[in-house]
Amino acid sequence: MDLLQNPFHILNASPRDNRRRIMELADERSLLLDSSECMEARSELTNPRKRLSAEVAWLPGIGPKRAEEVLSLIESSPMDLLAVDNLSAIARANLLAAGLARLPDHNADDVAEWILEIAWAFDGLAPDALRVIINEERIVSGFPEVSDLSAVEAEIQERRRHYRQVIKASLDNLSPKELVEAVTFAVESATVDGEEQGPTLIADLVDSYEVEAQGFLDKEEGNIRVLVDKLRAAVDAEWSDSTLTPMVNQLIQVVKNWDTVAQPIQVSMKSRGLDHDASHRVAGLVRGLAVYMFNEHGKLDFSQQITNMLQEVFVEVGEVAERTAEDADALGEIAEQRKLSQLLAPISDLCKVALENSEKQPTSADREAQKVMDAAPQLIAELSALKRGVEVLSQGKDEIALTLMHCAVVYGNNTEKWKICLTFLEEAFKYASSQNVKSRIQSNLNTVRDNDRVCGNLSPISSAPSLHTINGIGTTMYGSTDHDPASGTYLSTYYFVFLAIPIFPISRYRVMPTDGGYLFLGKAPLRIFDKCHIAISLGLIVWMIVHMQ
Incomplete structure (x- = not known):
């Protein structure tokens, strides 16, 4: 019931008027208006049960003079209704609903603002408080007080249905693009981008919007599936990047269009702690393509393009946002590593x-x-x-x-x-x-x-020298010089011995003593002393040979 169609407005009556005054007003107004309409209005206002519906749809708690002032704005200057304050929640909601229905040349932002104001006013309704206001006016008018709280609650639900109808009608006057913008703005503002529970009417609005948008969303989801299948086939066929680019761009644009329409639904679902199944399906389908293009064909750039788009458009869908963020990070690291x-x-x-x-x-x-x-x-x-x-x-x-x-x-x-x-x-x-x-x-x-x-001054050796003597004749190691405490090694001379007497120094080695032997690390050059020893030994041998003759 619209304010200007309310029995109180038809008879120019106030909730504080008694039964007699209402009958007088009905007789007076019947001279100016349709008499049957006036009689029906009189019947509704004088019947306690029917009266409650008119009271809740009116301006409870507002005096006759102020009611007349604000009602005059509905047709003359509806935009000014937003600034009217000091009203009860029900009075403000009823007034704004009547104003929204009469907005001239409204755009998406205007409609969204009015929807929000009506939704917040409706959420401020308390059945107990409303019953108190109505009963205060009934006491003045002489009508019996309302004792059944459930009757008030039922009338509030009737108001809720009326507000939904007014909101839908105002949205239907917008272009499809503006309608989506208005609903999206209203939902995002009411829920703080899905972080808070929104007003009841906003949830109702989204539920109705989802029903209306379902045909478009289903059709576009089918188009997205077709594009994904074509891209998979194209990369499998090893089409060139220049051919794949417009196909990827087309897919991205279609997904963005789909998400634009789905956006208010996603935000509302997030605010209510629910999942939007269609968003999960579409995101999963496109994400699978991005993973496939990279894992199977190494198309890093395309995978990044698609993943970045998913991260942008599905930010309101928690699980999808988390997965695409992980994908984006992983692909970013790979791209950086390639660079x-x-x-x-x-x-x-x-x-x-x-x-x-x-x-x-x-x-x-x-x-x-x-x-x-x-x-x-x-x-x-x-x-x-x-x-x-x-x-x-x-x-x-x-x-x-x-x-x-x-x-x-x-x-x-x-x-x-x-x-x-x-x-x-x-x-x-x-x-x-x-x-x-x-x-x-x-x-x-x-x-x-x-x-x-x-x-450092050693020559490598292929094998250790033989250390063997028979009856004191053979080869063995004598002496130890140039000790290295860190390694436990030293230089030792490899001698030919005769009767256990060292005769010729053959070579020198750096050795490490082991149990019963040596570990040979390398061959060192003979010293001057060793060379002199060889010369003396050779001289003695020559002298002995000469004198033996």
Whole structure:
């Protein structure tokens, strides 16, 4: 029941008028209006049961003079009704509903604002408080008080249905685009973007809107499914990116259109702690395509485009938003890694070749390390000129450092030429950027320095010399010099002995004593003393041969 169709308005009566006054007004108004309409209005106002419906649909708690003032605005200046204050919740809701029905040239924003005001006013209705207001006016007018609270509650529900009809009628006067905008704005504002429970009328509005929009949503969901299937077939057929691009753009646009219509439903469902099944279906369908395009065909750019769109349009659908956010993060990391790989490609290619060649020919690892050292300065300079920050530069330096370290270790372990290995490792340490790489190189440096100190002047040996004597004649080890406490090794001389007397020093070795023998680390050059010993021994032998003749 509209305010201007209310029996109180038809008879120009007030809820405070008694039965006699109502009958007089009915007789007076019948001279100006349709008499049957006036008699019906009189009947409704004088019958206590029928009267309650008119009272709840009127302006309870408002005096006759003020009621006349606000009613005059409904037709003359309905926009001014929003500023009317100090009204009971039911009076404000009834007044705004009448104003909304008469708004001239309204747009989406206007309608949304009025819907919100009516919804908030309706949510402020309390059956007990309304009954008190009505009974206060009935006491004045002489009608029996309302004792049945359920009757008031039933009339409030009738008002709720009336408000829904007024809201729907105002929305139907908008274009489809404006209608969606109005409903979306009203729902988002009323629920704080789905974070809070909205007013009852907003939930009613969305339920009605969903029924109206279902045909469009179902049809577009079917179109989305067709586009997804076409894109899957296209990537399987290895169509070019230039051909796939318009197809992906079309899918994105259709999904956005679908979501625009579904948006108020999604927000309302979120505010009520419910899931919107259609949104889950559509998002799952399109997300599956994005995953498939990347996992099966490596289409990173397209997958990112689709995922970013899903993240944007389904932000109100909690589970979908979480999954697409995870997808976006994962794809972003992959994309960033690819960019880094492209920037580091020249260094990576250089290092890859050096590592492969040093593994194939360990004794040539020094040449591979030298190639890296020769090329590294220019490559690092080029990398430094790129606008990607210190991260890329650090990765490039670390890769060079690790390659030099590997070549040094491989070469040293296979040749035992530790001095050149020190050069490589010291250069590697200069390039190292991360603390972890520095620690690894430093550990190898310490080891190689120890090896160089102990074995730096040694020649590698293929096998240990024979230590064997018969009746004091043979070969054995004599002496110990140049002790190295850290390794427990020393230099010892390998002698030919005769009757247990050392005759000729054959060579010198760095050895580590073991249980009942020695571990030979390498061969050292003879000392001057050893060479003199050989000369003296040879001289004695020559002298003995000469004198024996």
